[in-house]
Amino acid sequence: MRLDRSLIPYLALAGAIILIAVFAPWLTPFDPYTQDLSRALAPPDEINWLGTDRYGRDVLSRVIVGSQTTLCASLLMLISIVIVGSLIGSIGGLLGGRLDTFLMRTSDVFLAFPQMVFAIAAAGALGGGLFNAALALAMIGWTKYARLARGLVLTIRSMPYIQAARMSGSSTTAILLDHLLPNIAGPILVTAALDLGTIIMELAGLSFLGLGAQPPTAEWGAMMNNGRSMLQTAPWTVLSPGAAIFLTVAAFNLLGDKLRDVLDPKNN
Amino acid sequence: MSRYVMSRLIQLIPILIGITFLTFALMQLTNDDAVDILYQQSGSVSDEVKAAKRAELGLDQPFIIQYGQWLKGVATGDMGRSYISGKLVFETFIDKLPATVELMLVSIALTIFVATPLGIVAAVNQSRPVDLIIRALSFVGNSMPNFFVGLLLIYFLALKLNLLPIMGSDWRAVIMPALTLTVSMSAKYTRQIRAVVLEELGKPYVMGARSRGVSEFTILTRSVLRSSLIVIITLLALSMGSLLGGTAIVETIFMWDGVGKLAVDAILTRDYPLIQAYVVWMATIYVVINLLADLLYHWLDPRVGGVER
Numbered sequence: 201m202r203l204d205r206s207l208i209p210y211l212a213l214a215g216a217i218i219l220i221a222v223f224a225p226w227l228t229p230f231d232p233y234t235q236d237l238s239r240a241l242a243p244p245d246e247i248n249w250l251g252t253d254r255y256g257r258d259v260l261s262r263v264i265v266g267s268q269t270t271l272c273a274s275l276l277m278l279i280s281i282v283i284v285g286s287l288i289g290s291i292g293g294l295l296g297g298r299l300d301t302f303l304m305r306t307s308d309v310f311l312a313f314p315q316m317v318f319a320i321a322a323a324g325a326l327g328g329g330l331f332n333a334a335l336a337l338a339m340i341g342w343t344k345y346a347r348l349a350r351g352l353v354l355t356i357r358s359m360p361y362i363q364a365a366r367m368s369g370s371s372t373t374a375i376l377l378d379h380l381l382p383n384i385a386g387p388i389l390v391t392a393a394l395d396l397g398t399i400i401m402e403l404a405g406l407s408f409l410g411l412g413a414q415p416p417t418a419e420w421g422a423m424m425n426n427g428r429s430m431l432q433t434a435p436w437t438v439l440s441p442g443a444a445i446f447l448t449v450a451a452f453n454l455l456g457d458k459l460r461d462v463l464d465p466k467n468n
Numbered sequence: 469m470s471r472y473v474m475s476r477l478i479q480l481i482p483i484l485i486g487i488t489f490l491t492f493a494l495m496q497l498t499n500d501d502a503v504d505i506l507y508q509q510s511g512s513v514s515d516e517v518k519a520a521k522r523a524e525l526g527l528d529q530p531f532i533i534q535y536g537q538w539l540k541g542v543a544t545g546d547m548g549r550s551y552i553s554g555k556l557v558f559e560t561f562i563d564k565l566p567a568t569v570e571l572m573l574v575s576i577a578l579t580i581f582v583a584t585p586l587g588i589v590a591a592v593n594q595s596r597p598v599d600l601i602i603r604a605l606s607f608v609g610n611s612m613p614n615f616f617v618g619l620l621l622i623y624f625l626a627l628k629l630n631l632l633p634i635m636g637s638d639w640r641a642v643i644m645p646a647l648t649l650t651v652s653m654s655a656k657y658t659r660q661i662r663a664v665v666l667e668e669l670g671k672p673y674v675m676g677a678r679s680r681g682v683s684e685f686t687i688l689t690r691s692v693l694r695s696s697l698i699v700i701i702t703l704l705a706l707s708m709g710s711l712l713g714g715t716a717i718v719e720t721i722f723m724w725d726g727v728g729k730l731a732v733d734a735i736l737t738r739d740y741p742l743i744q745a746y747v748v749w750m751a752t753i754y755v756v757i758n759l760l761a762d763l764l765y766h767w768l769d770p771r772v773g774g775v776e777r
Binding site: 320428 | 487610614712717743
């Protein structure tokens with residue numbers, strides 16, 4: 201795939217955020233976990249640019265390290281559901297029959313249910329923690345990719361070049377890997393790019409409810425939950441992680457929108 | 469017609485069984501249960517006391533039997549009792565449901581009143597400054613999680629400007645939580661309405677009406693809006709899922725005494741019967757809303773089939 205020039209600024213923006221997350225431990229001015237009660241709830245000044253929280257921890261450092269927590273969890277979860285979902289969907293679409301029916305009925309059950317409601321119940325049932333929150337979201341999230349991949353495979357399956365490959369003796373695995381996956385990758389990539397922002401917000405939402413990242417982990421949703429009772433006296437404890445979520449989600453949404461326009465010109 | 473409604477409601481059963489079985493199974497994976505949480509505050513309680521309590525609540529039974537008993541109860545209209553408060557789950561829910569429904573209805577009404585005109589104005593003025601501003605606003609709203617929107621509204625409207633109460637007992641208490649949900653929903657919705665109206669405006673009948681000298685306003689209100697209505701309702705029905713999830717977060721922020729807050733509180737105390745009831749109620753509400761939307765399309769556009777059979 202040739203890189204479209206107009207994508208570069210969007211890739212740069214998203215790439216910058218990913219770089220911040222990767223190098224987070226070296227970028228923080230202070231240790232994000234060191235408490236200094238003598239400077240608790242200090243407003244933003246020249247020492248702590250974004251102020252401190254109730255334990256005197258530097259908010260800026262926690263926001264920077266939080267990018268790692270958030271992006272790592274969201275990306276890992278997204279990549280897993282994209283791979284698992286697309287494989288299940290393509291296999292179902294390719295083989296058809298009972299297996300396909302079973303897989304689709306299973307995904308029907310999940311699709312007929314509000315995702316966040318299930319995630320709240322499931323994350324609560326699993327007992328909190330960032331991994332469990334991501335798992336709860338993943339349990340419904342994969343169905344979207346299974347549906348999408350299956351639909352794409354069903355369209356491509358009947359195309360002449362697949363029949364030609366089959367006639368010349370390619371195995372099902374070879375057809376799946378060599379012909380189907382490369383051809384369904386585009387739409388799946390666009391869906392995934394547009395999904396990342398939502399996943400970041402949902403994971404942060406679960407942490408905000410106390411069902412995701414647990415203290416003292418620096419995570420944006422959890423930080424906002426800790427700060428919200430002090431919104432009047434120490435608004436920086438809430439507004440800084442909130443702004444970080446907004447900027448990150450906005451950057452990935454911009455990239456997703458642009459990617460859709462580039463890969464699928466029909467859709468605009 | 470009634471047969472169609474019945475068949476749709478029957479389809480709800482496998483969904484409910486699948487989802488409740490899964491949540492029930494997930495709850496078995498954790499180490500501490502409701503009994504541990506219940507006695508956490510009262511300090512050291514002997515294992516015999518805990519075991520007795522577990523036996524009383526049926527928590528010592530194998531998981532599949534617990535689930536079977538719960539299912540049998542639900543089938544006979546008994547959703548069990550809360551492990552913590554000991555109150556009937558069904559009654560607790562019916563008690564809290566009106567608050568959530570009120571919040572949802574106000575949010576939906578506000579969303580329709582905000583997003584529909586914005587979407588139409590943006591579409592009519594495509595690529596002009598008004599359109600760009602509306603699209604930018606909708607993009608910003610789309611990139612903000614609803615709890616951040618809620619906290620921003622509290623910070624600016626309640627704490628800084630002192631315009632609205634964060635909570636309270638009079639009618640104004642619903643405004644802030646409803647506004648929070650409205651911002652998130654309208655952002656998505658404005659964008660979709662704009663797309664639908666744009667598509668409709670490009671159709672030949674609009675050009676026909678224009679060439680006959682029908683005014684733009686009449687074209688918009690009489691034809692375009694009318695034919696976009698079905699898509700608008702579909703999109704609204706689809707957004708119910710995120711609204712139902714959103715109410716849990718928003719109710720928690722604004723201490724709104726509805727089922728969402730009840731569920732979050734129940735989760736923190738591992739009160740299984742309440743969590744299960746929450747899942748059942750939300751799924752039911754979701755399916756019923758989608759069914760109503762389907763019936764509404766049929767009423768708006770009798771060409772849409774499926775309802776008769």
